Amino acid sequence: MLQFRTHQLVIRDRKTLAHHASTVLPLSDGRVLVAWFGGSREGSNDVSIWLARKDGRGFGEARCVASSMEAHWNPVLFQAEDGRILLFFKKGYPIADWRTYVIESSDLGETWSGARELVPGDVSGGRGPVRNKPIRLKSGRVLAPASVERGLWRCFMDYSDDDCRTWTKSGLIEARGTGHLDEGLKKWQSAMERARLAGETFDYAQVPAEYAHGRGVIQPALWEDEAGVHALLRSGEGKIYRTDSQDNGRTWCEAYPTQMPNNNSGLDLTRLDNGVILLVCNPVSENFGARSPLSVFVSLDHGTSWEKIGDLEDGPGEFSYPSIASRENHIWITYTYKRENIACWEFDWVEHASGDR
Numbered sequence: 001m002l003q004f005r006t007h008q009l010v011i012r013d014r015k016t017l018a019h020h021a022s023t024v025l026p027l028s029d030g031r032v033l034v035a036w037f038g039g040s041r042e043g044s045n046d047v048s049i050w051l052a053r054k055d056g057r058g059f060g061e062a063r064c065v066a067s068s069m070e071a072h073w074n075p076v077l078f079q080a081e082d083g084r085i086l087l088f089f090k091k092g093y094p095i096a097d098w099r100t101y102v103i104e105s106s107d108l109g110e111t112w113s114g115a116r117e118l119v120p121g122d123v124s125g126g127r128g129p130v131r132n133k134p135i136r137l138k139s140g141r142v143l144a145p146a147s148v149e150r151g152l153w154r155c156f157m158d159y160s161d162d163d164c165r166t167w168t169k170s171g172l173i174e175a176r177g178t179g180h181l182d183e184g185l186k187k188w189q190s191a192m193e194r195a196r197l198a199g200e201t202f203d204y205a206q207v208p209a210e211y212a213h214g215r216g217v218i219q220p221a222l223w224e225d226e227a228g229v230h231a232l233l234r235s236g237e238g239k240i241y242r243t244d245s246q247d248n249g250r251t252w253c254e255a256y257p258t259q260m261p262n263n264n265s266g267l268d269l270t271r272l273d274n275g276v277i278l279l280v281c282n283p284v285s286e287n288f289g290a291r292s293p294l295s296v297f298v299s300l301d302h303g304t305s306w307e308k309i310g311d312l313e314d315g316p317g318e319f320s321y322p323s324i325a326s327r328e329n330h331i332w333i334t335y336t337y338k339r340e341n342i343a344c345w346e347f348d349w350v351e352h353a354s355g356d357r
Contacts (some may be wrong), residue, residue: 001160001308002278002296002331002347007086010034010052010059010334010342018042019050022334022342025085031055033109034334035065035075035087047071049089052314053109054344065112066103069106076129080163081136083342085109088118088128088144097149100128112233119167125150127167130221132268133325138224143249145220145231153216155233157249173243174253175217175235187278217241217255221279223271225302232303236264238285244305260297260306263289266321266335272349277303280312280322280333291320294335300318312345321344 007350011019016038025033032054039047048067066072066089071091076143080086085105092098098119105111119127125148128134134144144158144167155173160166220231220243229249241256260283267281277299282291293314297306312333313319322335329349337343 001201003350003352005253005301005346007343007345008037008058009337010054011062011346012059015062015064016040016046016048016050018047018339018340020339021074021321021335022323022336022345023075023077023133023345024325024332025079025326026325026332027108027132027329028078029108033077033085033334034342034344034345035061035077035338037072037075038087038132039071042073043093045069045071046187047073049075049087051075051087052107059344064102065232066115072096074131076131076133078129078134078142078143078164079203081140082163084164086164087112088129088177091115096125096148097123098126100126102128103110113331119277122137124148124169127169133323134164135224137229137248139246139248141153143222145222145230146272147218147220149218153218155217155220155243155252157220157230157231157245157252159249168254170250172232173217173255174254175233175241176236216287219266221267221269223269223303225271225276226276227302230303232258232260232267232269233280234264234267235262236287238262240267240281261285263287263291267289268324269333270324270326270331272326272331274351275302276300276347277330278309278324278348279306279328280324280335280348282320283308291318291336294319294322296333312343313337 019038032249035051040049051065055252066288071093076088101115106114129144142160143209147155157166157170215236216236219234229245235241240260240262241254241255243255245252263284269279279297293311296309317338320336324333331347
């Protein structure tokens with residue numbers, strides 16, 4: 001069961017109007033880093049990457065760590081094996097054409113390097129982690145969950161075998177059509193047939209927005225167990241989707257729907273040392289539906305089934321884009337709080353003497 005420890009808002013003094021898409025990283029010295037993007041509104045050129053650090057006295061003042069006259073998006077914190085802390089983020093507009101940048105810290109987030117492009121010259125729509133954290137596999141490989149939002153939304157994975165210095169891209173992960181996806185694809189197939197009869201060429205990846213916007217799968221959340229590597233995916237199909245890999249993330253099966261609802265908004269998960277998986281999401285099945293409640297679910301059977309533990313938020317407003325991290329039996333969860341702040345919860349996982357939750 002989850003045992004509550006603390007709950008607080010991260011930003012003490014708001015320096016921007018809007019705040020979104022947080023990422024949380026607990027450090028070995030007991031402190032916690034939280035980053036997010038903030039500005040006048042999502043997608044504006046004044047949106048920058050902000051960071052705050054928590055110690056025993058709470059969160060310190062937020063500070064800007066990456067900024068330019070170009071929209072910044074979706075920071076992701078990760079600690080390399082050599083101790084470097086990496087902060088990945090997207091830059092550019094529209095989303096389909098954004099690029100991935102990274103800054104580094106060798107002093108636990110006190111100071112940061114300048115930004116460099118993660119994969120110089122990349123034009124695929126962003127490499128490396130798109131929103132959720134990478135994981136380090138038992139093999140030592142770092143696997144970063146990625147996706148593209150050009151045409152029909154699709155996922156891929158970037159993997160690194162040299163501690164996040166260079167990256168290799170997997171193939172695109174397709175999704176089995178259901179619901180909204182089927183409806184959009186039927187229209188697109190008709191359009192392709194008309195183009196074929198007219199002697200025109202077409203590119204499946206370039207599905208027009210009127211057929212494809214919000215359809216497909218993006219923003220994977222990863223875990224590894226004895227059966228391989230797995231990911232849950234945000235989708236526009238009313239359900240969370242899943243994909244699996246048997247070769248350390250190099251290739252993936254076609255994504256398939258789970259029974260868990262999804263509102264086409266972010267989700268995240270963590271696997272504890274005892275094999276328990278905790279998932280945080282908005283359990284709403286409407287495409288682009290309400291971003292409340294924000295709930296925590298647990299799986300004791302390797303992600304096959306999920307049981308709700310409780311709601312972090314269930315009132316009106318937006319409570320979205322959760323980030324969850326764990327060290328041993330300690331769990332941290334951050335999320336967007338009404339676009340006005342970033343909320344942070346801390347829990348312990350405690351087993352009953354009987355072994356039941």
